[in-house]
Amino acid sequence: MALVPAGPFLMGASDEGELDERPAHTVTLKAFFLDLTEVTNEAYQRCVDAGVCRPHDSNNARVNKVGDDRNFRRPRQPISAVSWDDAVTYCRWVGKRLPTEAEWEKAARGSEGQKYPWGSDFPTREHAVFGEGTTAEVGSRPRGKGPYGHLDLAGNVWEWVEDFYDPYAYRRPRAGEGIHGTCEETLETFSELRRTKMQGFTGTNPIPTECEKGLRGGAFNYHARGLRASNRVHHPGRFRLVMSGFRCARDP
Secondary structure, three states, X not given: OEXXXXXXEEEOOOOOOOHHHOOOEEEEEOOEEEOOOOOEHXXXXXXXXXXXXXXXXXXXXXXXXXXXXXXXXXXXXXXXXXXXXXXXXXXXXXXXXXXXXXXXXXXXXXXXXXXXXXXXXXXXXXXXXXXXXXXXXXXOOHHHOOOOOOOOOOEOOEEEEEEEOOOXXXXXXXXXXXXXXXXXXXXXXXXXHHHOOOOOOOOOOOOOXXXXXXXXXXXXXXXXXXXOOOOOEEEXXXXXXXXXXXXXXXOO
């Protein structure tokens, strides 16, 4: 793990991406530790072998038409095809927790609010795993290192975060603390977006009809422009997608 120090940072974006990334605003967080890399297959398997974690969904690679699941299961590749609950279970088992969305973004952007974990240079395959057919071993793109030393914050697998996905999170009264809306508040927001025909506010996906969880960072099959550190996506927490994994955080 590596420490992300306490203090303010710039979260969100003012003039790019989706409307759920706006407005750019200052968030002040306490210090926390974050895993240097995404949790690997070999690490997650220890939790499965202990009878605590459930195995990943070995059928999801086929369902998503990205090939054989075995292409994603080398020991040092990131665990994927696990749900939000699976991620929470693993992190608790090792005495940690999932990072909040604000914590994840601070680790990726630093106090200066940079566009990508490595700075402002447009992504190349030396920076991140993207536009490819499978994941790579964690830490295999050292030029993509973040401001505090974390690796693979862009690409490889989307990473589950703690919070409910809230399109209006950055407008909430406690946005400066990185506090999102509750499940009930997000459901009200989704209803408002449908009522006002704001389809597309959350990208090309349909507006959710249930509380969903956020994911960050992009994945092996994603496009370069989507790797910016402010980009937000979301899925029901029960989904076990081969594009999605996680890393854990811990309080000092």
